[in-house]
Amino acid sequence: MTNAFVINGGKPLKGEITPQGAKNEALQVISAVLLTAEKVTISNIPDIKDVNKLIELLGDMGVIVERINEHTYTFEAKDINQDFFLSETFKSKGGGLRGSIMIVGPLLARFGKASIPKPGGDKIGRRRLDTHFLGFEKLGAQFNYNPENGFFNVDASNLQGTYILLDEASVTGTANVVMAAVLAKGTTTIYNAACEPYLQQLCKMLSRMGAKISGIGSNLLTIEGVEKLGGTEHRLLPDMIEIGSFIGLAAMTGSEITIKDVQYKELGMIPDVFKRLGIKLELRGDDIFIPAQEHYEIETFIDGSIMTIADAPWPGFTPDLLSIVLVVAIQAKGSVLIHQKMFESRLFFVDKLLDMGAQIILCDPHRATVIGLDNQVKLRGISMTSPDIRAGVSLLIAALSAQGQSTIYNIEQIERGYQHIDTRLKALGADITRI
Structure with missing residues (x-):
């Protein structure tokens, strides 16, 4: 029997979390x-x-x-x-x-x-x-x-x-x-x-x-x-993928979270991309403070066309955070096109999100359009399996924001990249159990 996480979602979290080394x-x-x-x-x-x-x-x-x-x-x-x-x-x-x-x-x-x-x-x-x-x-x-x-x-x-x-x-x-x-x-x-x-x-x-x-x-x-x-x-620098994941987690669960010691100047455009989704965050010293938000609205381009977020080699946006951005967009107000250029099949986990009630159109292996629910409808908890490290954490964020119980199997995939993630999230008030 492999390990799994059982998550009872739908409640806001609160507190401080320190990212692991990269x-x-x-x-x-x-x-x-x-x-x-x-x-x-x-x-x-x-x-x-x-x-x-x-x-x-x-x-x-x-x-x-x-x-x-x-x-x-x-x-x-x-x-x-x-x-x-x-x-x-x-x-x-x-x-x-x-x-x-x-x-x-x-x-x-x-x-x-x-x-x-x-x-x-x-x-x-x-x-x-x-x-x-x-x-x-x-x-x-x-x-x-x-x-x-x-x-x-x-x-x-x-x-x-x-x-x-x-x-x-x-x-x-x-x-x-x-x-x-x-x-x-x-x-x-x-x-x-x-x-x-x-x-x-x-x-x-x-x-x-x-x-x-x-x-x-x-x-x-x-x-x-x-x-x-x-x-x-x-x-080592703090892990920027974890920092991005925690920003997304705070927004999607409507939580007030402080991410400690982030080495802000090394984050490149990561904070800006989350701001484009409408997420408020402020820098306090070298900590990122995210206030509890009921709504966040995706910006459009200046001419009013739909926002596109794509990965690119540094200093472009890292592909490892596109899965997180996609999940966070589910509860935003507005729509966004996620374009994953570097890897095929990184977007195939959207089927699990659809089962949870997300509005996503998978255009092809590289592109997905997310139509935000603006928190009018909550995701529902389901049973699912994590295909890779980054999708695993995205599904974890979705589960924490969903109503009811979710089970995520194959969590070894998550733990290859994130240390003691369950204990650290519990410290913020997450209802997560390892079975």
Whole structure:
């Protein structure tokens, strides 16, 4: 029997909530500890499965991992067991963890070689890793696939800086190529680089370790290779997807909520997009305060045409929050077109929302029009299964705003990305039980 959440919705919440450390940043900066033999301390690490698995994997490789407190670890990658990369343990653990690709760049840079199990095709989709491998190849790495054991053997004993135009502005792809380039000989230029705050954080951390990187925050990075890197201390940003989720939660449940320590300047246009839905929020210090609102009205464009909200590479709106925006629009006044450009099938969870009474027209796999109910009609609780991390939290928000009882199955999907979400929501007064 898998775990499920039972939610009795329809009541306003109240209180303060602190976002966890950013999951996507964690996977990158934790991998970066492999670039040095010195000690690296990382704080504000979220306690979630994907991150814990990566930390465990580093331990298996020979990194000395010490947990200082709940969210702070030190890592010392003095002695790495090279044979581990050909082991069955690595194959099963590395294969089952999407973040494991992130260790390849640092390993190639520091040791000149790596072996990696061929990643499962369907889990990641074909294109996701091409950017990584093309980048490594441009730096001079050679890949040989061994069909007998299912591993790629990579020889990178002579990485040379070069000009790289990435085929897509992939965040993980950029991060991986940056980590490989910091110890390569000569200068590497990466154009069409992703410039998300997480990536800026990684580059700033590498700079403190002694890397020479310029252009941080832009899509053109220049990296001068150095001989070696040293230790450092690093604190993760708060997770902007959680912050966006909590803004949406407050609006949809008519709750007064304060989101603590949000690093507002790193949120880009996220607060503005929620404001476009009519949600009032104010910045108090570095906290976002959302007052209890009975109504919020979607703005139209200046010429009166229907508002469109679409995702785009940073500093555009992150695709991870489109599911949240879609759900929050259900109880707004007015209509909005949600256009999910980057991923197919991210919108297929709308069928569950329709069962709850939402007015949504699914135009195609990428677009959905939401006709807001303006709280005239409440959603009704139903039983449902969460298809992916982001849809899971969107459904959770819908359930908390609905009348009656909802059950959400497959909550492992939610917990891959959100730590102790049930206890944290209970603290705001949510009626949520784990079964």
